[in-house]
Amino acid sequence: MxxxxxxxxxxxxxxxxxxxxxxxxxxxxxxxxxxxxxxxxxxxxxxxxxxxxxxxxxxxxxxxxxxxxxxxxxxxxxxxxxxxxxxxxxxxxxxxxxxxxxxxxxxxxxxxxxxxxxxxxxxxxxxxxxxxxxxxxxxxxxxxxxFDEILRVIDALQTSDKYGVACPADWTKGNQVIIPPSVTDEQAKEKFPQGWKALKPYLRLTDVGE
Known part of the structure; x- marks a missing residue:
């Protein structure tokens, strides 16, 4: 294996x-x-x-x-x-x-x-x-x-770890991230007080970072 x-x-x-x-x-x-x-x-x-x-x-x-x-x-x-x-x-x-x-x-x-x-x-x-x-x-x-991709995926992994989010296709640092479906709206209100945009119940975009 x-x-x-x-x-x-x-x-x-x-x-x-x-x-x-x-x-x-x-x-x-x-x-x-x-x-x-x-x-x-x-x-x-x-x-x-x-x-x-x-x-x-x-x-x-x-x-x-x-x-x-x-x-x-x-x-x-x-x-x-x-x-x-x-x-x-x-x-x-x-x-x-x-x-x-x-x-x-x-x-x-x-x-x-x-x-x-x-x-x-x-x-x-x-x-x-x-x-x-x-x-x-x-x-x-x-x-x-x-090497742009190598740096991009490192940024994505570090962002995902820090904020408990997922990164969409072609994501780069500073772009919106995805609130995982496993996080309820009630939990998201506490975790992401900045709010989010829901394209679908399972697809919620938010901003994170400095």
Missing amino acids: GLRLGDIAPNFEVDTTNGKINFHDWAKGSWVFFFSHPADYTPVCTTEMGRTAQLNGEFDKRNVKPLGLSTDTVEEHLGWINDVNETQNTTLTFPIVADPDKKIAELYEMIHPGESETAAVRSVFIIDPNHKIRLVMTYPMSVGRN
Whole structure:
């Protein structure tokens, strides 16, 4: 059985470009954007690593720690980071897991034999401060990730947790959210004193946030 939403993300100890980490200890109290890439010194991966580094401030604002992984060694990662920084105009500081024996990639089911027997596909795991897996996305090797979407879903998850709401299609921060049907109108009056707009009894929109 594969990893599912709500599962505790498996712990591991591993060498990274920032030294050895125990995943749960390293992640404690933070959200984690854990993502795999097929290989160092490849073009799409270089742009993705660069974009992650460029968004460091956005991840910090959301209390998110990025953590990369491929089945390359620490030495290969460190050499490649120089290329990332040079070509993407950035400074990469987040850790990249070295997984040459594929143990972690297999633990997180990042190896898809239909794509490659040895290289990880572009997996994304959003993990909350309780180490629970909250979102999983998988991209093929030929397609780079959409980082606007990654930040959007982190915002949506954090908003849902904070206010006890759901987020509609194409929601972005500042837009109206949905009061869950499990919340009665009487409960909603206390929880959402700002009121709401009912399009249907089961579809109530409200504003939240600062």
